[in-house]
Amino acid sequence: AAVLPQRTDLAGKTILITAGPTTTAIDAVRYITNHSTGRMGAAMAEEALRRGAVVDYVLGMDKGVVRPVAPRGAENRLNIIEVRTAEEMAAAALKHLPRAHGVVASAAVMDYAVAAPASNKLKRASEAIALDLVPSVDVLGTLSQAATGKWFMGFAAETDNVEAHGQGKLKAKGLDFLFANAVAKLGETGETGFGVGTNAGILLGKDGSRHELALGSKADIARQIWDIVA
Numbered sequence: 001a002a003v004l005p006q007r008t009d010l011a012g013k014t015i016l017i018t019a020g021p022t023t024t025a026i027d028a029v030r031y032i033t034n035h036s037t038g039r040m041g042a043a044m045a046e047e048a049l050r051r052g053a054v055v056d057y058v059l060g061m062d063k064g065v066v067r068p069v070a071p072r073g074a075e076n077r078l079n080i081i082e083v084r085t086a087e088e089m090a091a092a093a094l095k096h097l098p099r100a101h102g103v104v105a106s107a108a109v110m111d112y113a114v115a116a117p118a119s120n121k122l123k124r125a126s127e128a129i130a131l132d133l134v135p136s137v138d139v140l141g142t143l144s145q146a147a148t149g150k151w152f153m154g155f156a157a158e159t160d161n162v163e164a165h166g167q168g169k170l171k172a173k174g175l176d177f178l179f180a181n182a183v184a185k186l187g188e189t190g191e192t193g194f195g196v197g198t199n200a201g202i203l204l205g206k207d208g209s210r211h212e213l214a215l216g217s218k219a220d221i222a223r224q225i226w227d228i229v230a
């Protein structure tokens, strides 16, 4: 196999990455989460490590979540911090923000938290129940407001109007880059998005730039994103 030239364009840089799903507890044994497996974040981290970066990786833990594997020789440049809720993710990310040159937010953060989780196990009953949900913290929005002189990249998975929603989030969250991709609607299947090994989408830049990245493995997509962002 051909040996690809090793890029070192992130040597000396520290990248803060959020990844994976966050969860919110309903009671002692139940919780709400979303379909993120953490694979796109892991691919972004692995490629950043290959290019010489130090990576602070704030990972939302759930069953089956994928952890990044440091390339040989880069083990001591990968720092994984495990969290569960959106609030824990925000606290861990804010703690590591000062030393970051740039932030990549690939986490699928629960936008709502259960207002009053029960500390015991709720018992089954025959009537319908309602669950009160309250908005949770916008991790990326909080980070980008807290810092100057750093760059920020977000991801957006959308079922409709992918590019328009992506542009809206790029501006609303004060980002330098946003990668927008399509996800399948409920009951449909797709080649991009949650739980699949491939991805494709559009990398939007604050400067108006627009790069369409064709379907490839998440590692391919991460390489192309870093070629532009690094």
Ligand code: CTP
Residues within 6 Å of the ligand: 018, 086, 105, 106, 107, 108, 109, 110, 111, 136, 137, 138, 139, 140, 141, 153, 154, 155, 156, 157, 169
């Ligand atoms: N994000 C975050 N914290 C949140 C929600 C989102 O850090 N509570 C980050 C994600 O990691 C991603 C970007 O913001 O990089 C866009 O996430 P998305 O869920 O698409 O944005 P929202 O503003 O939550 O919009 P939506 O209503 O479409 O969920």
Ligand code: CA
Residues within 6 Å of the ligand: 109, 111
């Ligand atoms: Ca959201």
